[in-house]
Amino acid sequence: MARIGVFICHCGENIASTVDCGKVAEISSKIPGVVFSTDYKYMCSDPGQTLIKDAIKKYKLTGVVVGACSPRMHEPTFRKVVASEGINPFFCEMANIREHCSWVHPKGEETTQKAADTIRILVEKVRNNEPLYPIKVPVTKRALVIGGGIAGIQASLDIANAGNEVILIEKEPSIGGHMAQLSETFPTLDCSQCILTPRMVEVAQHPNITLMSYSEVESLEGFIGNFKATIRKKARFINEELCNGCGDCTLKCPIKKIPDEFNAEMGKRPAIYVPFPQAVPNKPVIDKDNCTHFKNGKCQFCKTNCSAGAIDFDQQDQLITVDVGAIVVATGFTIKGTDFFPEYGYGKYKDVVTGLQFERLLSSSGPTLGEVRRPSDGKVPKKVVFIACAGSRDPAKGIEYCSKICCMYTAKHAMLYKHKVPDGEADIFYMDIRAGGKNYEEFVRRAVEEDDVNYIRGRVSKVYEKNGKLIVRGVDTLLNSTPVEIEADMVVLATASVAHSDAESLAQKLHISYDSYNFFSEAHPKLRPVETNTAGITLAGACQAPKDIPESVAQASAAASKTIALFSQDLLTREPIIAVSNKSTCVGCFLCQSVCPYLAIEREEIKDRNGNIIKTVASINSGLCQGCGTCVAFCRSKSIDLQGYTNNQVFSEVSALFERSEEYV
C-alpha cells in the first residue's frame, strides 16, 4: 500500500496570492493513500527540503507529490531529496500549480480547486509509478569535426589538446575556409592568413588529429557516444603518400583558364591545382570535369612531369567508416552572388563584385597581388561604391535576417581601399551601422574620421552602366530622401551570408534540426547555444547563423568543451524516460520504425531453441531514444510504452480528474 506525502509550496506570493495553499493541503490529506500533507512558504529552500526529508522518515513515505512550480525548474531538486532518503527518485512527482494555475487564474475558489485537482491526479500517477534506473552507455572518445574553417580548426585543436582523438573532414582540397580568403581582419587590420596558417599547420602536425581533406559525410548512424560515420573521401587522383607537394604538375597543366574558386572566381587556375600556396595539405587535386585526360584521354602532362610518380588517374572515391563519440558541425556559410540582384544587373556588370571578391582584390595573395584593380579593364578604380545589406534584412528577397558581418567588413573594405588608393573616393550606402562588438564602433568611426569614407544612409534602387561608368542610383534618407546618383568605377555588394546549398541534406544525414533559412538549430537560443537537439552533436561557427571570426572561435571552443566534458566520462548516464517495447505482444508491423524521428527502432529477430526465427519485433535502442512518444501513439497493438509516462499512468491521471467526489472539494 502506497504511503504518499503531499507538499504544497507557496512560492512566496507567487502561488499563495491566488491559491489557498492550506486548503489544498487539507483536501489532499483526504485522498486515499496520502498519509501526510502540508504547506510551506518555500519548499525548494533548505528548510523546505528538510521538511520533506523528515516527513519521509517519520511517516515512512513511499512516494512524494510536490505542488509547486514547473518540473523544468525544480524536479531535479526534489528528486534528489527523495533519493537521499532511499526512495527511487521516480516516485517523486511535481504538480505545476504555479505556471498552470496561480499565475494564469485570478484569486478564488475555482483556482484553489484546480490546484487541488492537479495534486490529486499526480497522487494517482505516483501510485502507478515504478522504479526507474538511469541508463548507462559507453563512450567512444573520438570526435568527428565536420568543416575545416576557423571554427572547425579551433574545435579540433581544443579537443585534441585535451588528449582525445579527432577526425577533421573538409570538403575542399584544403582546410582554411573563408578566413584563408580574407585580406585583413577587423577591427585590428591584422593579416588574416598570418594568424590562420599557424593554426592550419598545427592541425596538420597534431598527433591526435587525422585530417581528411576533400572528404564529405556520406551517412551517420548511432547515438551519443556511439556514432558510426561513413565518410566519402573523394578521389583527388593524387597518391598523397607519394606526392611531395613540389607543384611541378600545376605548372605543366595546359588548361589554365578555369575560374579559381579560392579567388572567388576573380582569377584563373589550372585543372590540377593547389587552392592556395599555404594549403594544408599541400597536395594538388585534379578537377575531373575540366581535365583533358578525363575528357578525351589525350593529355598526361602532369603525370609525365611528376618526379614522385604520384599522379593516379585510376583513383576512386573511398568510403571510410569511423566510430566516433561526438560530432562538431562547423560547415560554415556561403554568400549570395551578384547574379541574385536583378536591380544591380543580374551579375552582368563585371565591375559589380561581392565583398568576398573585393577581399581577394585587396589580398596580397589575390589575383592582382593586392592592388585594387577593377575586373573589366584592370584600371585602378577612383570611385568605389559599397552597398551594405545587399539582400540581407530584405523580406522581398526572402532573407529577413541581418548578415551581421557586413557592416564591419564594408568599413574595413573602404578603409583598406583608401589606404591603397589614397586619392580614391569610397561611398557606403547603409541602412544602419551595426557595430556591436569589442572595438567595433571605434573601427567604424576610424573609417569615417581618419580615412574619409563617405557614409550615405539609404538604399540603392539600381545600378546601370553608362559611358563606361556604373551609375548607382539611391536615396539619402538623412537629407530628406534626396535622390542620389553616383558615377562609380566599381561597386561592391555586401551580399547576404546564407547557408550552403547542401546544408539541408547534411542536416538530414546528421538528424539535426535546421531553420527556415537552412541554418542549423541550437537546442536553446539562450541557454544551450552550442548543442543541437541531437545529443552528442554540437555546432560551431556560421553554420548556425552568420558570425564573425571571434564569435566563431568562441563557439568552437565552447563546442569543444562540451565534447571534452562528454569524453571525460567512461559511461554516459541518461534519464530513463524512453520507450520500451513489449516483445511478446509486438506484431512486427514496424509502423513505429517509420515514424521514429531519431531512428531508434531496430528489428530484432526472436528465435526458438533450434535457432529458427519465430518472429521479428521492434526493439528500441535506449541510447538513441529521446522519449518523444511518437511510436507509442502509432503502435496498433499497444506494445510500446513510454517509461515514466506509461499509458497506465496517464490514464489513471485522466480518470482521477473525472472522479472528483464531494470530499475533494
Next chain:
Amino acid sequence: MKIGYFPGCSLHGTAPEYEASLKLVAKAADIELVEIEDWNCCGATAAHSMNRMLSIALPARNLAIAEKMGLEEVVVPCAACYSRLLFALNEFKLDEKVRMNLQPIIETEFKGNIKILNVLDFLEKYVMDALKNKVDDKFKKKAACYYGCLLVRPPKLTNSERWDDPLRMEAILKKIGIDSIDWSFKTECCGAGLSIARTDIVGKLSGKIIEDAKDRGADMIVTACPMCQSNLDMRRGAINNYLKKDNNIPAIFITQLIGLAFGYSEKDMQFDKLFVPISFSNNNFSNNNDNLKMQKSKVKEVKV
C-alpha cells in the same frame, strides 16, 4: 475565335494607332476582338488612392459585363487598365468582404472566372504561332524594348519572372527578325500620369530612357502601353529641353511592328499618328532629321 477587348480611354483617345494595329493583328491571327459593352473607366491613378472599394468596383463592373457576354478572356492593351483590372480580380478572389459587398454596387453578378490578358500575354498565346516565317530583312533594326512599370509589376499580381529585366517583348520581336538591345531602363518610370501636370518631370524621366536607348545603339523604342508611348513620343519638346538636344529615335507600339510583319501597310498601322516619324518602306528606314524638322511644328504644338 472571340476574345473580349477592353480599350480603356487611351485606345479611344490618344492611341488610336494602338487600337487599329491590335485589331488588325488579331484579325490576322483569326481572332475577333469583342469590345465590352458599355464599359467604364478602369479607375486608374485616381480611384485607388481615394477609395479602395471604388477602385475594385470600377474594373469589376467591366469584368462582370464581359462575363455576362460569355467571354472567357479579355485583352487589356493599356498597362494601367491591365493593372487595375488584375488588381480588382485578385481582390475579389482573396477578400470575402469584397465578394459580399460588390454586387449591390455594380448591380451585376460577378463570378470572377474571367482571365485577363495584357498585350504580351495575348501576342504570346494567340499570335506567336502565326509569326512563323515572318522574318523580314526590312526589320533589321535594333529595338529597345520598353515595358514601363505596370506591365510587369507588382510581381505578386502579374506573376512575372525577371520583373526588373523582362525579356518577353524581345522574344516576340525576334520572331519577325528584330534584335533588341540589352539595357537597364526597361522598367524605369516614364513619368506616366504627370504628363499633363508636370511635363518637366516627364521630360527628365523619359529623357533618361531615350538617352540610354540611343547611347546603346537602339534604332527605335518599342512599347506596349499607351501612356509610355505617348510620353516617349509626344513629349519630345520637354525631353529635348531636358537633354538639351534633339532626339529623333522613334517610339512605336509593338502591335504596329507585328502588323507590318503580317503584311499590312504602314498606313493601316497608322504610322502617321506617330509624332516622331518612322518608316520601313522600300527598305528605307527613316527617322532622319529632315523628317523631324518637318514634324517639329507639331511637337511644339503639344508642348505645355
